[in-house]
Amino acid sequence: MNDEELIEITLAGDKEAFGRLALKYKDRVYNLVLPIVGNKEDALDVVQDTFMQALAHLENFRRTSRFYTWLYRIAYNTAVGALRKRKRKPRASLEYLSEEYGDCFEAKGDAPDDEAKRRDDAAILRRELAKLSEEYRTPLILREVEGANYEQIAEILNVPVGTVRSRLHRARIALRERLERAGLRM
Numbered sequence: 001m002n003d004e005e006l007i008e009i010t011l012a013g014d015k016e017a018f019g020r021l022a023l024k025y026k027d028r029v030y031n032l033v034l035p036i037v038g039n040k041e042d043a044l045d046v047v048q049d050t051f052m053q054a055l056a057h058l059e060n061f062r063r064t065s066r067f068y069t070w071l072y073r074i075a076y077n078t079a080v081g082a083l084r085k086r087k088r089k090p091r092a093s094l095e096y097l098s099e100e101y102g103d104c105f106e107a108k109g110d111a112p113d114d115e116a117k118r119r120d121d122a123a124i125l126r127r128e129l130a131k132l133s134e135e136y137r138t139p140l141i142l143r144e145v146e147g148a149n150y151e152q153i154a155e156i157l158n159v160p161v162g163t164v165r166s167r168l169h170r171a172r173i174a175l176r177e178r179l180e181r182a183g184l185r186m
Helices: 003-011 017-038 040-056 067-086 094-107 112-131 134-144 150-157 161-181
Strands: none
Touching: 003 017, 003 067, 017 040, 017 067, 017 134, 040 067, 067 134, 067 150, 112 134, 112 161, 134 150, 134 161, 150 161
């Protein structure tokens, strides 16, 4: 079943259909909120809150966008709200970046020296990505890791497409400069 069918079934009273939607998108929502909140426990709480809010407000979903874009918007707002409640900056944890995004940055190779170099480069990339401000890191992850297009990112972040383009441009420049200072050329 597609998202529209699952939404209709959920609105007709079958909450198990929403569970199928939650299963489909839970990992993607987790990957979105983890870099924002900075640790696994808070990210899991935000994911749970996101799906509870989405279910509670499903009748308000206007279907002018894709379901996951609407869901990501809820997730983003929930994550930012959790940060505000916590009243501290997100932690840039190498552990979560390594566990969550390591495969995105590592290539497989046969030569041990090449593999070791790729791992070192990936660790540098993860470390420097974690140091970017949330304003730059989130759209960069949405674009490069999640594969979201500019319009989807704009809707999720509730900013104009031009702002998304600008933030992505600045994020790429900032990341490139950080990587060069760390001795990694991209």
